[in-house]
Amino acid sequence: MSEITRDVLIIGAGAAGLTAANDLRKAGLSVAVLEARDRVGGRLWTDVIDGAMLEIGGQWVSPDQDALKDAIEELGLETYSRYREGDSVYIGPDGQVHRFTGEMFPVAPETEAEIARITDILDALVAEIDPDRPWAHPSAADWDSITWDAWLRQQTDDDEAVRNLAFATGSAMLTKPTHAFSLLQSLLMASSAGSYSNLVDADFILDKRVVGGLQQVPLRLAERLGDDVLLNQPVRSLEWSDAGVVATTDDLTVRARHAILAHAPVLYSRISFVPPLPRRQHQLHQHLSMGFVIKVHAVYDRPFWREQGLSGTAFSPYELSHEAYDNTNHGDERGTLVGFVSDANADGVFELSAEERKERILESLSHYYGPEAKNPVVYYESDWGSEEWTRGAYAASFDMGGLHRYGADLRTSVGPIHFACSDIAGAGYQHVDGAIRMGHLVASNIVEASRENGSAESVG
Numbered sequence: 400m401s402e403i404t405r406d407v408l409i410i411g412a413g414a415a416g417l418t419a420a421n422d423l424r425k426a427g428l429s430v431a432v433l434e435a436r437d438r439v440g441g442r443l444w445t446d447v448i449d450g451a452m453l454e455i456g457g458q459w460v461s462p463d464q465d466a467l468k469d470a471i472e473e474l475g476l477e478t479y480s481r482y483r484e485g486d487s488v489y490i491g492p493d494g495q496v497h498r499f500t501g502e503m504f505p506v507a508p509e510t511e512a513e514i515a516r517i518t519d520i521l522d523a524l525v526a527e528i529d530p531d532r533p534w535a536h537p538s539a540a541d542w543d544s545i546t547w548d549a550w551l552r553q554q555t556d557d558d559e560a561v562r563n564l565a566f567a568t569g570s571a572m573l574t575k576p577t578h579a580f581s582l583l584q585s586l587l588m589a590s591s592a593g594s595y596s597n598l599v600d601a602d603f604i605l606d607k608r609v610v611g612g613l614q615q616v617p618l619r620l621a622e623r624l625g626d627d628v629l630l631n632q633p634v635r636s637l638e639w640s641d642a643g644v645v646a647t648t649d650d651l652t653v654r655a656r657h658a659i660l661a662h663a664p665v666l667y668s669r670i671s672f673v674p675p676l677p678r679r680q681h682q683l684h685q686h687l688s689m690g691f692v693i694k695v696h697a698v699y700d701r702p703f704w705r706e707q708g709l710s711g712t713a714f715s716p717y718e719l720s721h722e723a724y725d726n727t728n729h730g731d732e733r734g735t736l737v738g739f740v741s742d743a744n745a746d747g748v749f750e751l752s753a754e755e756r757k758e759r760i761l762e763s764l765s766h767y768y769g770p771e772a773k774n775p776v777v778y779y780e781s782d783w784g785s786e787e788w789t790r791g792a793y794a795a796s797f798d799m800g801g802l803h804r805y806g807a808d809l810r811t812s813v814g815p816i817h818f819a820c821s822d823i824a825g826a827g828y829q830h831v832d833g834a835i836r837m838g839h840l841v842a843s844n845i846v847e848a849s850r851e852n853g854s855a856e857s858v859g
């Protein structure tokens with residue numbers, strides 16, 4: 400068992416942990432980043448599967464995501480826009496395919512009016528919320544005690560309007576059934592993107608991609624840290640006291656003044672804390688759980704849908720794959736579609752054999768794009784539910800009532816232990832932008848504490 404000593408130990412080499420590590424290094428503190436996997440990036444993972452470059456994890460950047468945009472620029476990465484020329488496709492309750500342009504789905508005029516009316520209400524509620532402190536709103540307790548689905552159904556009897564409004568924060572974002580989380584949690588999701596309207600605007604939320612893949616962000620951040628990023632080092636135990644921390648992996652001991660837990664909250668309990676974390680954290684952490692979505696990649700010899708004047712953007716709250724997009728790589732002659740199968744639908748298709756699941760999912764894509772969609776040359780399902788060091792996708796959210804009850808302590812440090820990841824972000828919540836914001840925040844808190852305590856802080 401070898402032993403090292405640093406000022407700060409960071410557990411997890413995702414966007415949050417690597418951002419914090421770089422900031423701390425710049426401030427003159429020594430760091431070690433311990434990563435359980437054999438790669439950096441966590442939920443950012445760009446890989447070549449059967450000859451096709453795929454974004455297995457996160458990939459899109461939206462205009463409001465300043466922290467991510469700054470990181471991309473600072474790291475010298477290039478971005479490009481998602482293909483969006485031509486008509487989008489919507490499938491309604493009758494199974495009919497409708498082509499449309501703009502943001503509003505082609506629904507009956509009375510349904511459209513209901514969607515517009517309730518969107519205005521939601522935008523007004525979201526404007527009242529501080530994404531960093533949604534629990535502080537005077538109505539937070541009430542909004543956290545009604546499910547997203549129940550609140551929408553109180554607003555209108557129009558089922559198609561409810562389904563279309565629900566899926567923006569449901570299947571498409573929190574990736575949980577809409578009866579499983581509260582109105583407050585839904586408002587936080589929207590508020591973290593600026594407004595509910597932003598969240599439902601695919602051209603906004605899925606705006607840009609990074610040439611070569613978004614995993615370049617953590618890869619380049621890790622490159623700067625060199626040997627201070629240690630792979631295949633799952634932290635098994637963390638002893639802590641006012642004097643600092645001692646982390647143990649299978650073959651390494653790290654002593655440090657501070658530790659940053661830079662990974663999904665559902666994994667905190669994988670670490671044995673000595674002494675145990677306080678009661679409040681024990682409780683809080685049990686009320687956060689990961690959503691679940693399958694990201695499906697289908698690569699074709701050419702982007703055939705473009706020949707039909709289709710942008711590739713497709714939605715339907717009635718389809719197995721509730722949303723799908725043109726995901727063709729920059730400069731690639733082949734065409735790639737990406738579709739998403741979320742929450743209970745994802746559970747359902749995992750009951751099937753791999754062949755049947757593929758058939759069902761491609762069948763759903765073919766409803767949007769025609770029969771050619773059934774024959775990709777490369778097919779791949781990102782299954783983050785099976786990833787031991789993530790356990791779901793995209794990120795964690797509170798169960799009913801949890802956000803109001805525990806939210807204020809989400810980011811509260813415990814002695815020398817600090818928390819940072821996209822799952823506990825306000826602005827940028829659940830996104831890479833939020834992970835980076837949390838990384839910066841926790842690093843600046845530690846630097847400030849170190850300055851206040853002067854040389855007594857350094858254990859290096």
Ligand SMILES: Cc1cc2nc3c(=O)[nH]c(=O)nc-3n(C[C@H](O)[C@H](O)[C@H](O)COP(=O)(O)OP(=O)(O)OC[C@H]3O[C@@H](n4cnc5c(N)ncnc54)[C@H](O)[C@@H]3O)c2cc1C
Pocket residue numbers: 410411412413414415416433434435436439440441442443455456457458459460632633634635661662663666669670694781783788789791792793794819820821822829830831832834
């Ligand atoms: C399929 C998918 C699509 C997504 N799409 C987008 C998108 O388009 N745009 C966007 O902005 N976001 C997207 N996201 C979300 C985004 O990828 C994440 O929010 C973000 O990458 C999380 O970063 P993080 O550093 O907080 O955590 P992670 O990336 O989860 O990093 C945590 C790291 O900690 C490690 N770890 C865990 N436990 C231990 C331990 N005990 N010891 C050592 N290491 C440990 C893990 O292996 C992991 O590498 C998507 C996510 C998924 C899964």
